[in-house]
Amino acid sequence: METKNISSSEFQQRAGRYLDEAAKAPIFITRYDRPVRVLLDIEEYERLKRYDTGCALYPHKLSDDLKAELEKGYQGEETPELDQYMGDTKEQ
Numbered sequence: 001m002e003t004k005n006i007s008s009s010e011f012q013q014r015a016g017r018y019l020d021e022a023a024k025a026p027i028f029i030t031r032y033d034r035p036v037r038v039l040l041d042i043e044e045y046e047r048l049k050r051y052d053t054g055c056a057l058y059p060h061k062l063s064d065d066l067k068a069e070l071e072k073g074y075q076g077e078e079t080p081e082l083d084q085y086m087g088d089t090k091e092q
Contacts, residue, residue: 005030011039 004021005028011018018027018039027039059067 003028005035007031008036 003026006018008029008031011027011029021027022039023041026044028035029037029039062070
């Protein structure tokens with residue numbers, strides 16, 4: 001899917017045109033050459049919204065069984081050189 005970048009002033013001048021174009025591909029609206037908004041088709045928005053569960057999993061809310069299963073998961077090779085960035089988190 002090809003996207004298009006336009007300035008906010010360009011959008012203000014030709015809003016109708018870009019509303020039509022957004023039915024085919026997202027339109028990125030920029031201000032000072034930085035994206036600030038995205039105009040997209042309502043069907044695409046609804047499709048994306050279905051993926052947003054709005055649900056965060058907090059450790060204190062997990063069951064003990066689920067915590068135990070997560071602890072079994074492979075976390076990758078240990079990287080002691082990065083421990084300095086984690087603060088004092090080692091068990092004593």
